[in-house]
Amino acid sequence: MNTHHENSHEEHGGPKVMLATLLALLFLTIVTVGASYIDFGSGNVVIALFIATIKGTLVALFFMHLRWDKPVNAIIACAGFLFLGIFLMFDFIDFGTRNNLQPVNFNGMPAIQGPAPVAPAAPAGAPAPMGEKKE
C-alpha cells in the first residue's frame, strides 16, 4: 500500500486506502478465477484457498479496520479462526485415519477400494476396531 505515511495525518485508512484494497481484492478475484481454468492437479485447491485467505485477510485488516482498531477485536477474531482451525484439523485427522468409513451405509457405491471385506451383509467376522455399524 503506497499510502503508508498518509495514514498518520488522515487518521485511520482514508478513501484511498479503501479503494486500493478494493482494487487488490478485484485483482485477486481475477487471479483465482484464471487459476481455476489451469489444471494444477491437487494444487488447485491449495491455490484457491491461499488466495481466498489473502482476500479474507485484506477484508479483515482494512475494510473491518482491524489494522487500526483496538487489539482486543483482533484477538477475538484470531481466536475464532484458531478454534476453527483446531476443528478442521482434528476432523481431517480423524477422517484420514479411518479406512473403514468409505463403504459404510451405502449400497450400490462403486469403486470400493482397499482390502476391506466387500460383502456388506456379512456377519462381522473379526471385531471391527472402530465399531462402525453395518446394516
Add this chain to the structure above:
Amino acid sequence: MSTTTTDLHHDPHGHGHEHADPHFQHHFTDMEQQFDTSKIGMWLFLVTEVLLFGGLFVGFGLMQARYPQEFLEAHEHLQRPLGALNTVVLLFSSYTMVMGVLSAKKGQTSKLVGYLAATITCACIFLVVKYFEYAHKFEDGLLPGHWYSHKGDLIPNSHGYATFFSFYFMMTGLHGIHIVAGIAVLLWVLIRARKGEFSGAYYTPVDLVGLYWHIVDLIWIYLFPLYYLIK
C-alpha cells in the same frame, strides 16, 4: 446486536449532564468506551458466525474427501461466470459500505445515505443473480437429498451428487439469508441516517452493520472458490 439499540429518546437520567450526546448511556464512562464495548460485542457475534459456517465448511470438506469424483462432476453444473459476478458485486458492496462508515465518521450524512443505498443495491443484485442460479438448478433437478433428480451422471445411484447439492443449497442458502438480513439492517440504518440520527460523535450502528456486512462478504470469499472453482 442488542447493544446498539439504545433507547434513543429516553434520557431522563439527570446525571447525564457532562455528556450532551443523547445517545450516551449512563452506565458507560464515556462515548468512546460505549463504542468500544459495542464493537467487542459485535466481534464476538461475528466469531459465532465464523464458527457456524465453519461447521458447514468442515462437513463439505469431509464429504468432498468421501465423494471426490461426484463432487468434481457436480461442481461443473455451477456457472462460474455468475459466481464470479456475484463475488465482484459483493466486494464492491463492501467498498461502498466502508466508504459509508468513513462518511458517517466525518458526519457527512448525505454521503452516508448514498453509500448505504449503493450497498443495498449491490445486495439486491447479488440476490437476483442467485435467483437465476437457483432457477437453473431447479430446472435440471440438481436438488438436495432425495429431491435430486438429475439424469446422466457418470456414477449411477451414487449419493455423492445429492450430497453436494445438499451442502450447496444449505451453505449458499444460509449465506443468502444473511444477505437478506443484511439488507434489513442496512435499511434500518439508512432510515435512521436520513433522520439525521448519526454524527461524528455517534455512528455505532453504521460501524457495526458495516462489520456484519464485511463478514458476509468474507464468507462468500471462501464459498466462491470452494464451490465454483475447485477441481
